[in-house]
Amino acid sequence: MSVSADLGKRTFRGVEDVDDRSVSGAKKRHVDSRGKRHICALILARGGSKGIPLKNIKMLAGVPLIGWVLRAAVDSQVFDSVWVSTDHDEIEKVAKAWGAQVHRRSPEVSKDSTSSLETIQEFARLNPEVDVICNIQATSPCLHPHHLKEALAMITEHGHQSVFSVVRRHQFRWLEVKKEGGASTQPLNLDPARRPRRQDWAGELCENGSFYFATRKLIEQGFLQGGKMAYFEMLPEYSVDIDVDIDWPVAEQRVLRYGYFGQDKPEVVKLLLCNVSGCLTDGQVFLSAGGEEMVSVNTRDEAGIRMLQREGVEVVLFSSSDNPIPKALADRLSERTGCKLQLSVQHKQAEVEAMMEARKLVWKEVAYLGNDEPDVECLNLAGLSAVPLDAPVVALNAAKYACRSPAGKGAVREFAEHILLLKKKAKSKMDQDRIRRDMF
Structure with missing residues (x-):
């Protein structure tokens, strides 16, 4: 749901809005030779987060936090460019891996005291071709492409100069009044003698921090919100923000249900x-006193394999020529899981492509769980790919999902559950699309 409001000239968050007349020529001014404005997405991701160190690239449900909003921005296909503004090398690597260009911000706008507006103004000054900037918050992992498409339409089709995301809240607010000898309160948005029922109250619109669209002219004048403004209302389930550690587990559960995959x-x-x-x-390989090799397999992982098989997903287990598995383990796996085993594989990509050709499959129909450098190509190519928690960085950077469980301790089961969750979400979406088609 989205609603626009032409607020003209009024006080907003303690700042007088720019008069509409001061930006009325913005649409005509900021165009390229084809008459099309350059619209970009900009995610601010400083490396010095105090609440959660390197929060922007910490894994959330198997994906770097910033990856969730970058995927939504790229897949929306409404931006001429997608940027990450950062001062940190590791954030730069992750940003590029998820399809963004990188703006290395200056030390002057990388301080704890630097405002978002100052950082955006620096970016705008160094990228004069950009006409409209959408500042997307890296900490909003339930953002979807359709949110950005619908909000941008308010600028491109309805002539607004700024659009920002909000969520509707039904919360009674009180003002703290400090006095000598103690503090008292007074109501801000209710009459205590006539407390409304939730169904009789429209609630209030609160910024959820997910995104802020603004024209270059507004930004140059020192505003992210102003001129002819509009708000875009997001449902509460998509209004997720991460600030401190206790927000993380709640956000992880929410993104698994409502995130964009x-x-x-x-x-x-x-x-x-x-x-x-x-x-x-x-x-690890253990040796008995008699020289026998022993390894351990987690029964949860075996159960995960059987879960996939029940849903029609074939599972093939393989070992490389550098890491052969004991015959007893091969026999056990074959007996207990019914999986096909490919042993002593030398060239993984070639072997995988041969299996795909025999089954008439393409890469997007393949999920791949690897753990080291020889798996990188397959991790990159597979439609779904993952690595255990303790995989080296070279494999982690290539995978689309990073398990929270280490190797041999539930990583296979976790990835199996992830595959089935995505399958369930996709089926639900297909059912909803079918219902809509039937209705109309």
Whole structure:
């Protein structure tokens, strides 16, 4: 749901809005030779977060926090460019991996005291081709492409100079009044003698911090909100913000249910390929007093394999020539899971593509669980890919999902649940689309 409001000239958050007349020529001024304005997305991601260190690239439900909003921005296909403004090398690497260009901000706008507006103004000054900037907050992981599309339409089709996201809240607010000898309160948005029922009260609009669209001219004048303004109302389930540690587990549960997982249809996954050593086992080999080799397999992982098989997903386990598995383990896995085993694989990508050709599959129908450098190509190519918690950085950067469980301790089960969750979400969306078609 979205609503616009032409507020003209009024006080907003303690700042007098720019008069509409001062930006009335913005649409005509900021155009390229084809008559099209350059619209960009800009995510601010400083490396010096005090609440949660390197919060912007911390894994949330298997994806770097900033990856959730970058995926939504890129897939919305409404931006001429998508940028991350940062001062940190690791954030830069993650941003590029998720399809963004990087603006290395100056030390002057990388301080604790620097405002978002100052950082955006620096970016605008150094990128004169940009006409409209959408500042997307990295801490809003339930943002979807359609939110951005609908909000941008208020600028491109209805002539607004700024649009920002809000959520409707039904909360009674009180003002603290400090006095000598103690403090008292007074109501801000209610009459205590006539407390309204929720169904009789429209509530209040509160910024949820997800995004702020503004024209270059407004930004240059020192405003993110002003001129002819509009708000875009997001439902509460999508209004997730992460500020401190206690927000993290709540956000993780919310994003698994309401987050945007990309354009691919995960229900087409028909084959899971999984390393035995370093994924199904922890990579360690124990020797008995008699010289027998021993490894351990977690029964939860075996259960995860059977869950996938019940849903029609074939599972193939393989080992490399550098990490052969004991015959007893191969026999156990074959007996207990019914999986096909590919042993002593030398060239993983070639072997995988041969299996795909035999089954007439393409990469988007394949899920891949790897754990090290030899898996990087397959992790990049697979429609869904993952690594255990303790995988090296080279594999972690190539995977689309990072398990919270280490190798041999539930990583396979976790990835299986992730695959099935995405399949369930996709099926639900298909059912909703079918219902809409039937209605109209």
